[in-house]
Amino acid sequence: MLKGKILVAQGGGPTAVINHSMAGVVIESRKIASVDRVYGAYHGVRGIINEDFFDLTRETTHNLEMVGDTPCSGLGSTRDKPDEKYCGEIFKVLRAHAIETFFYIGGNDSSDTLRILSEQAKAADYPLVCVHVPKTIDNDLMVNDHVPGFPSAARFVALAFAGANLDNRALPGVYVAIVMGRHAGFLTAASALGRKYEDDGPHLIYVPERVFSLDDFVKDVREVYNKYGRCIVAASEGIHDESGQPIITKLAKQVERDAHGNIQLSGSGALADLLTDYIKDHTNITRVRGDTFGYLQRSFLGCVSDVDQREAREVGEKAVQYAHFGDSAGNHTGSVTIHRVGTYAVEYQLSPLADIAGKTRVMPDEFLHENNHDVTPAFVDYLQPLLGSGMPATARLRLNRVAKILKAG
Amino acid sequence: MLKGKILVAQGGGPTAVINHSMAGVVIESRKIASVDRVYGAYHGVRGIINEDFFDLTRETTHNLEMVGDTPCSGLGSTRDKPDEKYCGEIFKVLRAHAIETFFYIGGNDSSDTLRILSEQAKAADYPLVCVHVPKTIDNDLMVNDHVPGFPSAARFVALAFAGANLDNRALPGVYVAIVMGRHAGFLTAASALGRKYEDDGPHLIYVPERVFSLDDFVKDVREVYNKYGRCIVAASEGIHDESGQPIITKLAKQVERDAHGNIQLSGSGALADLLTDYIKDHTNITRVRGDTFGYLQRSFLGCVSDVDQREAREVGEKAVQYAHFGDSAGNHTGSVTIHRVGTYAVEYQLSPLADIAGKTRVMPDEFLHENNHDVTPAFVDYLQPLLGSGMPATARLRLNRVAKILKAG
Known part of the structure; x- marks a missing residue:
């Protein structure tokens, strides 16, 4: 169950729709009565280390929608790839602020950060739920049919x-x-x-x-x-x-x-x-x-795909659903993955972090x-x-050639 | 009066709306009963030299509209900057095909080509009307408030x-x-x-x-x-x-x-x-x-400005009006120029070719x-x-900072 303080952050390279995932996490988690506060870390994991938090329970839904439509990590990003020691520092801050759920929007490095963190929490017997929300323009995350961004x-x-x-x-x-x-x-x-x-x-x-x-x-x-x-x-x-x-x-x-x-x-x-x-x-x-x-x-x-926008929003919402209700197997921690159905729809699953963490799909x-x-x-x-709706089309003139006079024959 | 065969061509660097000017010239001139044929030169003045002409009276209005919405010179372009000799060659071809009106869509070089051509026609007592239709992304044409593209x-x-x-x-x-x-x-x-x-x-x-x-x-x-x-x-x-x-x-x-x-x-x-x-x-x-x-x-x-599209179309239409009806002073040859009125509208004028030809506005x-x-x-x-309508806006999260705990004080 989602309760107390929850945290959301964005890592790695920006995308055109990454803020829809953030908006999805914030708007959906604020609907849950047992949630006290939704924090956003400024500049990803580095923001956590520096205790640079925004209180997103004080942000309006209207502005979250506007930021959702704005490209590039609205919470700022970082290129830091935390190792065990760095994750230990993150864990200290999460503990100090009594944060029990962490949504990290990012690629395979962000997924790896969550994998290490959740292991450290388990070892320390701290009840931390970690949900990885996928994004990357490279489309290189394992398990997924494709990735928002x-x-x-x-x-x-x-x-x-x-x-x-x-x-x-x-x-x-x-x-x-x-x-x-x-x-x-x-x-x-x-x-x-x-x-x-x-x-x-x-x-x-x-x-x-x-x-x-x-x-x-x-x-x-x-x-x-x-x-x-x-x-x-x-x-x-x-x-x-x-x-x-x-x-x-x-x-x-x-x-x-x-x-x-x-x-x-x-x-x-x-x-x-x-x-x-x-x-x-x-x-x-x-x-x-x-x-x-x-x-x-x-x-x-x-320049944005409306299909991409909707799915970026959905992975944020699904992350909150998994954290709160768990998936059908009762898991709360994991990575939200996208799976294609027919031509064209998607289903979401909560996959083990280790299946995505640090791996590259080609x-x-x-x-x-x-x-x-x-x-x-x-x-x-x-x-x-x-690619979404409204893709502009191109057209050519038809080649109705005129007979030459000076260069005829 | 616009009559017989008329020719349209595009020169210099492409723009997002250059084909609207071409569509404007073709669609408007085809409405005039005394026009026999509308030719398009393939790759600007080089296409004239090579007698590479398309018969645009065989092109559908629907396709012209589709090409209008497509960026980059649909008739092809050229970087050739004709001198007196080159213009002499052009003139020979125009004469051979009995073309009496030439609409050249381009920047200050294209305007200069028309200036030389119209002087050569005058000297040869050949009734050639030359209308320059402005385009450039550089916005560097004299006389104009701004230039389509x-x-x-x-x-x-x-x-x-x-x-x-x-x-x-x-x-x-x-x-x-x-x-x-x-x-x-x-x-x-x-x-x-x-x-x-x-x-x-x-x-x-x-x-x-x-x-x-x-x-x-x-x-x-x-x-x-x-x-x-x-x-x-x-x-x-x-x-x-x-x-x-x-x-x-x-x-x-x-x-x-x-x-x-x-x-x-x-x-x-x-x-x-x-x-x-x-x-x-x-x-x-x-x-x-x-x-x-x-x-x-x-x-x-x-990525196109609807204001730009409309004006690019209008300069094409105005070019045909000037060629056919003349301006208020009775001139048919010249460069269509854009003048700003209030906030925001435009008026068009037919300006002397020499005022634009080969000059650069900064x-x-x-x-x-x-x-x-x-x-x-x-x-x-x-x-x-x-810039046109529908410019996307950006939004930021508001900075509702959370008090630090570990790094407090």
């Missing part, structure tokens, strides 16, 4: 490529755009949903699930360019060679590493520039342009074309219903 | 910064985004319309109308970062030092030049990377990220803050009505 980011990527394709059709050349995704290519693959006509780009889609070869890249681009007089490429920031070495480190002189020793992939246009330079150096194509979608793909205001083979640079119709069928 | 691109930039601001608030650091604009800063300045709260970014806006100093840049960023713990920068791709040298050439080892000898600014993430590296090297701020909005700002599907001083890194309220008032 991904559909809206996928919508952005599809619409960005649909526009870039039209731009490139008006002024032909080679266009390379880099999409977020270190290990999972779902978001890059979403670029395929921007296509309508047979010759529409992206013509080449490279994801981290497949080995990237610079030789094949040049060959692929040349082939498409010779066929259509232009070529659009979608590539994940995490593309790598057969040894697993990221392409960015093969081509770049300097690379930046984050606090965890990972190579910094986002927040720089380096990979797009390196790939366009490589094409310029290895072909005689002159107009070669590169873009990196960067932070826009997870934060752009006004694209299954059935979604990737055997040519190594495209997706399959199965992936299009998978993603289509997630 | 700019409002939708401005909407994209404002929404991109509004989102980037929320992202940066969730995960603080320095964020630099590069916006298109070689000489005119209007589009970069549009980033200011993404702000709502006092501490919202962009905190620093750098445009080509002002001298950019790397020393001041570091000082400005440090000041904002010390105040808010984060800093968002909007910079035009064309920022330059006091000698006029582009910053990209000061910092980059290699630069690419286009066919006209101009330094290639778009289609690369170099400037953002150079500016973020400069901040990393000259401050102790660790999280510094850069994005380049690239082609998305002029082509993204589904931001007036009244739009630029004297601190050299912001816009004035006058600019916000100028741009606000152009």
